[in-house]
C-alpha cells in the first residue's frame with residue numbers, strides 16, 4: 705500500500721463499487737487537492753453519487769483504495785468511518801433533508817451537537833452561519849414554513865457549521881430553480897474558500913463552470929476526462945452573494 709501525494713487531501717485508486725451486482729464504479733482513480741473545489745460531472749447513472757459516497761466513507765470501497773490525508777479509509781471499520789465522517793466531513797444532499805420537528809438553527813447545529821459541542825456554543829455557531837448565508841431571519845422557523853431554496857441554504861449552513869475539512873455536495877441545486885441554484889453555488893463556494901474547506905461537488909457541467917477549479921468526468925463508472933478550469937474571478941464569485949465571512 706503506497707500513501708498518496710502530500711498535497712492531496714483525498715485520493716482514490718482503482719476504485720470499484722457494485723450495487724447488488726450492478727457496476728457503478730469501474731476502476732476510478734483521482735486526487736482532490738487541499739482547498740480546491742473539484743466537480744464530478746457525468747450523465748445520469750455514471751457513478752457520481754457512488755463516487756462521493758465512497759470518498760466520504762459512506763460506502764466501503766469493494767476494491768481499490770481511498771485515502772484521507774495519510775489515513776487509509778478503505779481499511780477502516782464502520783465505526784471509525786462514522787467518526788471520520790462526523791468529525792471531518794460535511795454532506796449536502798440533492799434535496800434539503802431537514803428534520804421537520806426542529807427549527808432552522810436547531811437543524812444547523814445538529815453536527816456540532818453530535819460532536820459533543822455544548823448547546824449554547826452550538827447555537828451561537830449555527831446562528832452565525834445562518835447570518836452569513838443571509839437567512840438569519842429564519843433561525844426560529846421550522847422547515848415547512850420556508851421555501852425550498854431557504855431549506856437548502858439551511859442544509860448548506862448545517863454542512864458548514866462544524867467547519868469540515870471536506871464538504872461533499874451531491875447535486876445540491878437539483879431541487880432548485882436556476883437562479884436560486886446559482887446563488888446557492890456561489891454562496892457555498894465563497895464560504896468554502898474563505899474557510900479553506902475542500903469541496904467535492906457532483907454537478908451539471910454548467911454548475912461546475914460557475915465555481916469549480918477542476919472537473920473530472922465519469923461515464924459508465926469510469927473516469928474519462930479531467931479539465932482544469934480557468935480561475936473564477938474573485939470579485940465575480942463574491943459579488944453575487946452577500947456572504948459576510
Ligand SMILES: Nc1ncnc2c1ncn2[C@@H]1O[C@H](COP(=O)(O)OP(=O)(O)OP(=O)(O)O)[C@@H](O)[C@H]1O
Nearest residue numbers: 723724726727728747748749750751752753754755
Ligand atoms: N442503491 C442502489 N441500488 C442499485 N443500483 C444502484 C443504487 N444506487 C445506484 N445504483 C446504480 O449505480 C449506477 C450509478 O449510480 P449513481 O447514483 O452513483 O450515478 P449518478 O451519476 O450519481 O446518477 P444521477 O445523476 O442519476 O444521480 C447506476 O446504474 C444506478 O442505477
